Amino acid sequence: MSSRLPSLIALVALTLVGCAKDEVRTYRVPKETPPTLAGASAATAGASALSWTAPSHWQELPASGMRRGSFTLPGEGDATADLSVIAFPGDAGGLAPNLNRWRKQIGLAELSAADAQATVEHVDTPTFHADFVDYSGSVDGAPTRIMGAILHHGGESWFFKLMGPANIVENEAAAFRAFVQSVTPASP
Amino acid sequence: MSDLIAAFSRFFCSLRLTVVLLVMSMVLIFVATLAQVQLGVYGVQEQYFRTFFVLARIPNTEIPLPVFPGGYLIGGFLMINLVAAHVHRFQFTWKKAGIQLTHFGLIVLLVGELVSGLLQEDYSLKLEEGQTRNYSESFRRNEVVIIDQTDADFDDVTAIPESLIAAANPIQHAKLPFRVIVRGYYPNANLAMLNQLPAGAETANLAPNPSTAGMGPRLGLFPAPLTYKDNERNLPVALIELEGAEGSLGIWLVSPMLVQPQTFDYAGRTWSVGFRFEREYKPFSLTLLELKHDVYVGTQIPKNFSSRVRLQSADGTEDRESLIYMNQPLRHQGFTFYQYQMDSANGFSVLQVVHNPGRALPYIACILMSIGLTWQFGFHLLRFTRRRNNSAA
Numbered sequence: 001m002s003s004r005l006p007s008l009i010a011l012v013a014l015t016l017v018g019c020a021k022d023e024v025r026t027y028r029v030p031k032e033t034p035p036t037l038a039g040a041s042a043a044t045a046g047a048s049a050l051s052w053t054a055p056s057h058w059q060e061l062p063a064s065g066m067r068r069g070s071f072t073l074p075g076e077g078d079a080t081a082d083l084s085v086i087a088f089p090g091d092a093g094g095l096a097p098n099l100n101r102w103r104k105q106i107g108l109a110e111l112s113a114a115d116a117q118a119t120v121e122h123v124d125t126p127t128f129h130a131d132f133v134d135y136s137g138s139v140d141g142a143p144t145r146i147m148g149a150i151l152h153h154g155g156e157s158w159f160f161k162l163m164g165p166a167n168i169v170e171n172e173a174a175a176f177r178a179f180v181q182s183v184t185p186a187s188p
Numbered sequence: 189m190s191d192l193i194a195a196f197s198r199f200f201c202s203l204r205l206t207v208v209l210l211v212m213s214m215v216l217i218f219v220a221t222l223a224q225v226q227l228g229v230y231g232v233q234e235q236y237f238r239t240f241f242v243l244a245r246i247p248n249t250e251i252p253l254p255v256f257p258g259g260y261l262i263g264g265f266l267m268i269n270l271v272a273a274h275v276h277r278f279q280f281t282w283k284k285a286g287i288q289l290t291h292f293g294l295i296v297l298l299v300g301e302l303v304s305g306l307l308q309e310d311y312s313l314k315l316e317e318g319q320t321r322n323y324s325e326s327f328r329r330n331e332v333v334i335i336d337q338t339d340a341d342f343d344d345v346t347a348i349p350e351s352l353i354a355a356a357n358p359i360q361h362a363k364l365p366f367r368v369i370v371r372g373y374y375p376n377a378n379l380a381m382l383n384q385l386p387a388g389a390e391t392a393n394l395a396p397n398p399s400t401a402g403m404g405p406r407l408g409l410f411p412a413p414l415t416y417k418d419n420e421r422n423l424p425v426a427l428i429e430l431e432g433a434e435g436s437l438g439i440w441l442v443s444p445m446l447v448q449p450q451t452f453d454y455a456g457r458t459w460s461v462g463f464r465f466e467r468e469y470k471p472f473s474l475t476l477l478e479l480k481h482d483v484y485v486g487t488q489i490p491k492n493f494s495s496r497v498r499l500q501s502a503d504g505t506e507d508r509e510s511l512i513y514m515n516q517p518l519r520h521q522g523f524t525f526y527q528y529q530m531d532s533a534n535g536f537s538v539l540q541v542v543h544n545p546g547r548a549l550p551y552i553a554c555i556l557m558s559i560g561l562t563w564q565f566g567f568h569l570l571r572f573t574r575r576r577n578n579s580a581a
Binding site: 022023024025026027028029030031032049059061062063072 | 345361446469
């Protein structure tokens with residue numbers, strides 16, 4: 001009898017292995033108030049967060065890595081343009097190097113600081129002063145355009161960059177300007 | 189019948205069983221220590237110690253086979269062995285009181301580990317400055333949630349644990365007017381926008397993505413190997429088909445990586461579907477009022493991280509502020525909130541939320557064992573000195 005006992009006990013223990021069972025839970029919770037304005041979305045940063053209102057046909061993507069905001073703007077067929085919102089501390093190395101970084105992405109020549117400054121259109125939005133630029137170049141032979149806006153908030157430089165096929169950027173130019181105009185500090 | 193009882197008694201009271209169990213636990217600890225290189229601390233705890241059996245898969249299959257007793261089995265038998273031997277041979281004498289107390293402490297320690305293993309909850313609570321939350325999120329576990337968002341003030345949540353998604357059985361729940369069918373599940377995967385993949389990107393690793401609704405059709409799905417590193421977590425992806433009375437409503441791709449809710453209308457109600465870190469709601473909320481990241485003057489070396497939070501109970505009986513910093517957690521209703529991570533540049537703080545009903549047991553066990561050992565050694569020392577004095581006289 002006693003020789004069979006250990007195996008009997010082991011068998012009982014084995015059946016216990018499958019005992020911890022997960023179940024479907026249901027519960028009711030108050031709606032979470034997003035840390036944003038109604039109908040708008042906000043950057044994930046806290047102290048220096050911004051919020052904005054985007055057109056409904058823009059596909060918002062999760063903010064990830066350096067991106068505080070990210071959108072895909074649909075065009076004809078599968079073509080899309082990309083809108084990114086990135087913030088860097090301070091002046092992020094200065095205006096001209098950042099503009100030249102954008103210019104290089106679409107195959108344009110680098111400019112001197114004074115010449116780069118001359119490409120900037122200064123715009124006062126309801127809340128901020130923004131530096132707008134609009135560059136047309138090409139990537140792999142395809143006409144590509146960058147519309148950008150740079151503004152400063154919370155000790156950071158915020159870069160709003162719309163880049164994509166020239167025709168899509170052309171169609172979305174007004175919406176992009178309206179989008180930048182809508183940027184405000186996020187309410188806590 | 190008495191034969192059976194005698195057999196049980198002989199088996200569980202034997203010193204031979206104690207030795208075998210101690211040797212087995214040594215082997216288990218040795219093998220688990222080696223396995224920690226691949227699995228990390230959490231993986232080893234789950235697969236070697238907080239389990240009845242260490243399981244291994246038959247090569248090229250998903251069928252698990254028990255290959256060695258796990259921590260629960262060895263620890264459980266050790267405890268039964270200890271208790272049985274004590275009950276069987278218990279005889280109170282002052283001479284043996286220390287040994288008995290030490291063993292009792294050991295039993296408390298084993299029970300404490302079992303209680304912690306079964307009941308301890310380990311969650312994180314990420315708060316942006318000014319943000320209020322009444323839930324924490326699991327470090328490891330995920331859940332598919334289908335939320336009825338129709339009500340203006342409340343969300344009705346149906347949360348399906350990841351293990352049920354992995355089991356891939358159709359799920360029918362009274363709260364849902366449709367069936368949930370799992371069309372695909374990847375315990376860890378990466379996602380990328382299909383149209384943003386670099387030209388000529390390696391698409392051979394793309395997994396089939398049959399999604400038809402939400403943002404799934406625009407996403408490329410790349411399965412990734414499971415990670416067991418302590419500072420990483422697996423981000424699963426599931427393909428969920430919802431099937432109403434009239435037929436399929438579509439297939440959604442869900443993942444904790446997709447933070448924007450994917451909503452749809454069905455049966456006159458608005459629903460959203462998503463995969464998220466498992467949430468634990470609490471009857472109180474925390475608001476992050478202020479976070480501080482102090483450094484030593486003239487350096488970038490961190491000196492102190494602290495979070496000033498406001499705690500408010502749902503019934504309005506409690507409303508107080510508390511400062512959480514290193515070794516100064518906030519304790520409330522059995523939960524302990526430790527300062528865990530902080531990103532002052534982005535203005536958020538992460539608290540570790542631990543709920544462990546057995547947290548006092550290891551301390552009690554150590555006190556009992558200390559008293560027992562002190563008593564035992566003291567008793568013998570006294571006897572020894574008395575005997576020596578007597579012989580000297």
